[in-house]
Amino acid sequence: MLDYLKILFTGSIFANALIVGVLLSVCASLLGVSLVLKKYAMIGDGLSHVSFAAMAVAVATGQSPLAFSLPLVMLTAFLLLRLSEKSRVKGDAAIAVVSTAALAVGAIAARGTNIDIESYLFGSVVAVTRQDVILTVAVAAVTLLLYVLFYNRIFAVTFDETYLAAGGGHPAVYNAVIAILTAVTVVVGMRLVGALLISALILFPPLSAMRLFKSFRGVVTAAAVLSVFSFLTALVVSLFLDVSTSACIVLLDLLIFGGAALFRTLQKGGA
Amino acid sequence: MALLTCENLCLAYDKKVVLSGLSFTVERGNCLCVVGENGSGKSTLMKALLGLLPVAGGTISFGEGLSRKEIAYLPQQSVFQENFPASVREVVLSGRLSRKGFLSFYNREDRQTAERYMEKLGILSLEDSSFQTLSGGQRQRVLLARALSSEPELLLIDEPTTGLDPVMTGDFYDLLEEIVSLGKTVIMVTHDTAAALRYATHILHLHNRPLFFGSSEAYQNSAVGRKYLGK
Ligand SMILES: Nc1ncnc2c1ncn2[C@@H]1O[C@H](COP(=O)(O)OP(=O)(O)O)[C@@H](O)[C@H]1O
Numbered sequence: 001m002l003d004y005l006k007i008l009f010t011g012s013i014f015a016n017a018l019i020v021g022v023l024l025s026v027c028a029s030l031l032g033v034s035l036v037l038k039k040y041a042m043i044g045d046g047l048s049h050v051s052f053a054a055m056a057v058a059v060a061t062g063q064s065p066l067a068f069s070l071p072l073v074m075l076t077a078f079l080l081l082r083l084s085e086k087s088r089v090k091g092d093a094a095i096a097v098v099s100t101a102a103l104a105v106g107a108i109a110a111r112g113t114n115i116d117i118e119s120y121l122f123g124s125v126v127a128v129t130r131q132d133v134i135l136t137v138a139v140a141a142v143t144l145l146l147y148v149l150f151y152n153r154i155f156a157v158t159f160d161e162t163y164l165a166a167g168g169g170h171p172a173v174y175n176a177v178i179a180i181l182t183a184v185t186v187v188v189g190m191r192l193v194g195a196l197l198i199s200a201l202i203l204f205p206p207l208s209a210m211r212l213f214k215s216f217r218g219v220v221t222a223a224a225v226l227s228v229f230s231f232l233t234a235l236v237v238s239l240f241l242d243v244s245t246s247a248c249i250v251l252l253d254l255l256i257f258g259g260a261a262l263f264r265t266l267q268k269g270g271a
Numbered sequence: 272m273a274l275l276t277c278e279n280l281c282l283a284y285d286k287k288v289v290l291s292g293l294s295f296t297v298e299r300g301n302c303l304c305v306v307g308e309n310g311s312g313k314s315t316l317m318k319a320l321l322g323l324l325p326v327a328g329g330t331i332s333f334g335e336g337l338s339r340k341e342i343a344y345l346p347q348q349s350v351f352q353e354n355f356p357a358s359v360r361e362v363v364l365s366g367r368l369s370r371k372g373f374l375s376f377y378n379r380e381d382r383q384t385a386e387r388y389m390e391k392l393g394i395l396s397l398e399d400s401s402f403q404t405l406s407g408g409q410r411q412r413v414l415l416a417r418a419l420s421s422e423p424e425l426l427l428i429d430e431p432t433t434g435l436d437p438v439m440t441g442d443f444y445d446l447l448e449e450i451v452s453l454g455k456t457v458i459m460v461t462h463d464t465a466a467a468l469r470y471a472t473h474i475l476h477l478h479n480r481p482l483f484f485g486s487s488e489a490y491q492n493s494a495v496g497r498k499y500l501g502k
């Protein structure tokens with residue numbers, strides 16, 4: 001047992017999981033802040049299912065999973081965001097339809113292939129390959145660069161889109177940037193934490209951070225920090241207890257959220 | 272050429288025309304008040320001037336080198352999301368974005384300008400407060416500071432005093448007077464006809480088409496004006 005752990009913690013498996021996990025946690029939580037605030041959080045969930053279906057179809061038809069699913073998921077993200085902007089109800093319904101349909105397609109396409117559905121649904125952090133690491137680093141670098149570069153406009157498009165448009169800004173451009181970055185993060189991220197749990201990475205850290213901080217910058221920073229913290233803790237705990245890392249992440253996120261909500265309640269009560 | 276010229280403007284949502292046959296001009300330094308019943312198309316006109324609604328007919332043209340980026344506005348109601356995390360400073364600074372190019376980092380000038388207007392509007396002490404926890408009057412000051420921070424040539428204001436108590440309303444008009452005295456051009460939609468006559472140089476009375484456009488003195492003596500003012 002100890003030998004096993006020693007290999008795990010010193011070997012490249014652990015290092016790979018660490019790099020990929022930290023980077024994805026940061027990206028997902030940053031994008032998550034805007035998605036949650038715009039009430040588009042469920043888009044992340046829908047996209048993970050589309051991503052799962054696309055991968056299954058790609059494998060079944062002998063195509064490169066990533067090259068096939070990335071454009072498809074990007075397009076879905078873009079369309080869902082557009083639809084949600086136009087009409088809340090239509091957007092929600094579309095997300096639900098797309099999610100369910102994608103799962104069904106995925107389940108059928110995956111039959112007869114050697115796809116390990118469980119690993120796609122729940123991920124497996126120790127199965128991260130060198131290629132995954134390189135891909136994640138590239139995706140994270142682009143995401144973080146764009147996020148920092150456009151930070152003030154991302155705030156503006158999240159806070160008051162109409163005002164941004166009136167000032168000659170182009171909210172559609174920044175919404176598209178958010179949609180595309182989310183799509184890429186979901187596609188790459190679901191290989192790590194799984195299709196079912198990627199939305200937890202997008203959802204929980206921003207929700208917790210919103211209960212702790214009042215400024216946008218505070219929330220963005222706290223979301224990234226909380227996300228990385230819960231990933232690191234969950235990774236270590238899950239390896240020791242030999243349970244699913246993604247399940248640990250979600251439970252820990254839930255715990256942090258509970259703590260943050262309690263903090264908020266106490267603060268309100270005290271003030 | 273005037274700062275703003277609208278000619279035979281027609282505005283519509285999809286196929287439903289809400290405003291037509293509208294022509295008027297606004298000169299630099301004017302304060303134009305737009306009056307009219309609810310649903311008469313006042314906010315729609317504001318949207319069109321801001322480029323948020325495509326015109327269905329006629330033209331809106333800017334003169335004296337005015338560009339859309341030099342127009343700022345104070346929205347009619349601020350229906351912002353509950354619990355949105357944004358500090359007063361963050362909201363006011365975002366007004367500077369319309370002056371920014373591709374890169375949108377705020378520099379020292381941006382911060383100083385934002386600070387100057389926060390001070391002018393008496394909200395500097397609130398700069399780290401959460402925008403969502405402010406009162407209606409405070410929020411409006413923050414949004415006005417956001418609009419003024421872009422140092423606009425033309426300021427559009429939509430029903431600013433709805434929902435404000437008399438003291439806040441008075442404060443608001445003091446501010447308006449100051450803005451006008453700085454030589455800024457203002458177009459304000461209002462229900463408050465007394466205020467409209469006090470501050471406006473010109474009046475535009477709408478009822479899905481223009482009923483009156485001219486100076487405020489002429490308005491008081493016009494048939495439409497007398498009827499609306501209840502004289
Ligand atoms: N987004 C919209 N879509 C369709 N109709 C609208 C929209 N906004 C306003 N209207 C209609 O246009 C008319 C003018 O509205 P508005 O310009 O808001 O009036 P005002 O500001 O003068 O009270 C009203 O009949 C209103 O119902």
Ligand SMILES: [Mg+2]
Binds near residue numbers: 313315429430
């Ligand atoms: Mg209106």
